Amino acid sequence: MNTPHSSQLLYTTAQMRRIDACAVAALGLQSFELMQRAADAAFAVLLRRWPQARSVVVCCGSGKNGGDGYLLARLVRQSGRDVSVIALGTPADVDSQAAADAWRACGGMVHPFAGEHSLPLADVYVDALFGIGLNRPLEGGAALLVQTLNARRSPVLALDIPSGLSADTGARLGPCISATLTVSFIAWKRGQHTGAGLDACGECELADLALPDSVFEEEHAGAHLLDWNELRGRLPARSRDVHKGQFGHVLAIGGDHGTGGAIRLAGEAALRCGAGLVSVATQPEHLTALLAARPELMVQPIAGQQELEPLLQRAQVLALGPGLGTRSWGHALWHRALASAKPAVLDADALNLLARQPRKFSAPTVLTPHPAEAARLLASDSAHVQANRYAAAQALAERYHAVVVLKGAGSLIAAPAGSVAVCPWGNPGMASAGMGDVLTGVIAALLAQGLSAWDAACLGVAAHARAGDSAAEQGQRGLLAGDLLLPLRSVLAGLAHD
Ligand SMILES: NC(=O)C1=CN([C@@H]2O[C@H](COP(=O)(O)OP(=O)(O)OC[C@H]3O[C@@H](n4cnc5c(N)ncnc54)[C@H](O)[C@@H]3O)[C@@H](O)[C@H]2O)[C@H](O)CC1
Ligand SMILES: [K+]
Secondary structure (H helix, E strand, C coil), X not given: CCCCCHHHXXXXXXXXXXXXXXXXXXXCCCHHHHHHHHHHHHHHHHXXXXXXXXXXXXXXXXXXXXXXXXXXXXXXXXXXXXXXEEECCCCCCHHHHHHHHHHHHCCCCEEECCCHHHCCCCCEEEEECCCCCCCCCCCHHHHHHHHHHHHHCCCEEEXXXXXXECCCCXXXXXXXXXXXXXXXXXXXXXXXXXXXXXXXXXXXXXXXXXXXXXXXXXCCXXXXXXXXXXXXXXXXXXXXXXXXXXXXXXXXXXXXXXXXXXXXXXXXXXXXXXXXXXXXXXXXXXXXXXXXXCCCCEEEECCCHHHHHHXXXXXXXXXXXXXXXXXXXXXXXXXXXXXXXXXXXXCXXXXXXXXXXXXXXXXXXXXXXCHHHHHHHHCXXXXXXXHCHHHHHHHXXXXXXXXXXXXXXXXXXXXXXXXXXXXCCCCHHHCCCCHHHHHHHHHHHHHHCCCCHHHXXXXXXXXXXXXHHHHHHHCCCCCCHHHHHHHHHHHHHHHHCC
């Protein structure tokens, strides 16, 4: 894997503070100079996004985020627009104080926030209340101001990070700004690109403040955004002299009574993503329907473990779990399949069974839990997983020694060694039945074509999300998992230069 560019890297607040300090020390920059650059960048974003805005209200907190706001307000005033500053507290440090003084020096006034009626109407509001210094849930006046801003339903430009959002986890800490656009300074923060952070940030822009890459050299980010061009190099193009055996044999196991559709989606997705052969081991009742729906699938009716044996011999990769159920039938197949120690993707009830009988994996394995399944695997609850998505994904990868895809807004891919990739694609229309079954087949197909568990997970999540975005162009509501099957082909063709 190529080293991601700094614009793809995601940092924690502690890392950001060290990077800030490095910029000041190495470059001889004053912190105030960085604040001025942040204000300049934010002003450019404001004009580009809202060129018709005639009135702006900047809400300034007591820290450096507020300092950015005071200097931005000065630029807006100097541009001839109507601008006022509503302050929450007084500047707590020398730079923010200097920024507030600069605002006053150009004739600006500072109005303390004194309840919702003290917040003037404006074309655009600027959230300069809290940035990476937020260290506890908002309450009191801060909470009321954030709730008032959200209730206005007017455009909000958030500086660095929306106030109320944890920059480390993407969890809302009490009331949280719902920004129209967030302009982040120097580097992305982890919390912006997963979970609640996506809705809180709205559109995202990164302003690097013209800092050289050298300021990042001391920090190992540990997390990065998937980059489509970087991924393209990881799926080998096909030569002409090939045969289907070279692209692997996936065995999809699942489809207990009434859930044949799940295993069909997984099997068909594996075919659509280039697996050479796909067998489906499922309840006998699904045989006719599956063959009629997708004759390219080799469907085997499975009453018990003994019928699974020959299939396990022939398959290179297992797609285990879609519609598997946790009854004795599914449990017996799950147990025998894992005993084969073949590369595998585990989803749905294969994960629920794993939560009951934990084990570490020696073969290349990808687990694809949604938050509730992750909670069961961690003996926790969904709310805690969602409030700590990075930590949950990394804990699972380490505990089960597998690559883990923690699904949801901003899906995370975590490796046992600790690195995390974040998927910037996908849409709310994908929160529908069967999407996980398709993802299972996609990843299994890539494993079967020789990719590592990490690469298969990263490319699989990216292709699945991009296919979902393509299919959602006709509308997110009513997007069906089967709608992804055809776009997957063109998405993968784009990945592989086919
Ligand atoms: N060189 C730099 O450091 C740059 C910083 N930039 C901007 O600065 C902020 C980080 O500023 P900081 O002063 O560290 O913290 P905040 O302004 O985010 O926080 C303000 C202040 O609020 C207090 N606080 C924290 N949580 C709460 C709460 N729930 N309720 C009330 N008060 C709270 C806390 O004590 C802080 O002191 C960064 O995000 C950038 O916007 C420049 O932009 C770039 C250079
Ligand atoms: K902010």
